Amino acid sequence: RECSDSGPAAASTVLRVHFYHGIQGAAECSLLSFPPGDYVAEELCISAAKACSISPLYYNFFGLFREQDRLWFSPNHVFHLEETASEDLFFRLRYYFPGWYSSGPSRAYRYGVTKGSESPVLDDTVMSYLFFQWRNDFVNGLIQIPNSHETQEECLGMAVLDMSRLAKEKQMSPLDIYHNTSYKTFLPKDMRAQIQDCNFVTRKRIRFRFKRFIQQFSQCRTTVRDLKLKYLISMESLEKAFYTETFQVREASSGTLNILVAADTGIQWAREKDSVKVLQLLCDFPDVVHISIQQVSSEGSTEGRIVIINKQDGKSLEVEFQSLAEALSFVSLVDGYYRLTTDAQHYLCKEVAPPRLLEDISSHCHGPISIEYAIHRLQKCGNKHGVFILRSSPKDFYKYFLTFPVKIYDTIEYKHCQITKSANGEFNLSGTKRQFCSLQDLLKCYQKETIRSDTVVFQFSQCCPPKSKELSCLLVCRSNKGSDVPLSSS
């Protein structure tokens, strides 16, 4: 099946980026293939996001993951792939905010311009992608699930949701699915084995009760979306490991310990104290000021890297990772969470800084903020003539807009002039002839020019840059921070 980004998936394919479900229009195809060459992780993520219809507002929740050594790659990682190389990567949602689906008190949400205009962290497309990702981890036993009567019932409940979801997608009755496929294939590998170990009568009883409930559940009025959503909610409560990353490090005073990173708990470490594991908060993402990576100086270990986390209180933490790749995996995780929780336009460590972010910073581009937000910022500048905002499109990875206020008679209107980025990386302001190799050069040129849009004459004289730690829709407010962070930026 043809599904390559770059011609037929022939023998020349050395890099494959896998998805957890088929791409639209190609049900059985769930990967992109690439020929030998150099590839930046960020651009691969963008290709993958486009193939999965994930918009620019959400792609920074994703990363590239290699299953065999359980490594994540930073956005600026370059894959140098020769003819003989073979690389298999997974496009995975990496940053997860518990309670994202709720608008209640334990919620996580994106900031809005005003109170009441907050928006959800994820949309249905991302939710659906995450469903297939977590379903894969769940069924294939990639995440260990505690073995108790309670969790077994939760797993069976999830199998009911999953079977009903499949039935709806295939337009069959859940009972037909039940008869065609063993219900056990919807359960984690370990639980399948446990049921297999039960005696014949017990197995038959579990199967019978499951069948009876599937029959009852098929009377339920529901949608594929809601079934997937409930599946994710159950998964979130079942096991934190679905959205927590763990790293093994060495620390001068404590020896070997585990570092745990999750959106709601920040960076924690698990120390062994009197043979009991004690979890302690190391620091939360907003507390981090800067991270640096150093080579271990002691002889014996040339691979190891020391990561130094400098905190706002002036203190710093030093932990040693076994390899540079692991250190970068950790640092890119903290850096990504920092951008989603604290400052959308800042990086903590230059070794992992996303190339597009560097481009945005040098051209004062706001990222994929909404029109509503851009207008809000211009209003704060008093809608002055000549002031403009440069933002990237929330819909298209290769478009930008210059948004500026114009006075037409007595009312203020807003214009959005489009800049397109071509495949070879050149920028063009729509309606003009010249190509530029950077946004900066483009702006420098047209800031001296007089522009006409419809009947209005205009000059891009003053750029309105993003402010540090600005609360925009690019930032997520976490449930644990609901009380001490203001709701709105206005």
Add this chain to the structure above:
Amino acid sequence: TMLVSHRRYLLKKVWPTIPTPENKFQGLFTIYGGDFQKWLGHTDGDLWQSPNVFYPEEGPSPLEVLSELPVSPLLQCPPLPPKGCRVPQ
């Protein structure tokens, strides 16, 4: 009592408590009459009603750079009526 507990032990061995999915859907049929969305909204906190109403993107505005125009548009205008071709401000 020995006999009773022994019987209980045997019963548990042959007829143990089994996990069933229905406990995870309490109230779905009895309270919410099989309306999954309603049940979901009540058991898992208020859910976003319509998570997909997001980000309208306005069409781009047309744009011309005056210095790039081949001939001044003012000169291109037909001579009559003389005021019609002026760019209103």
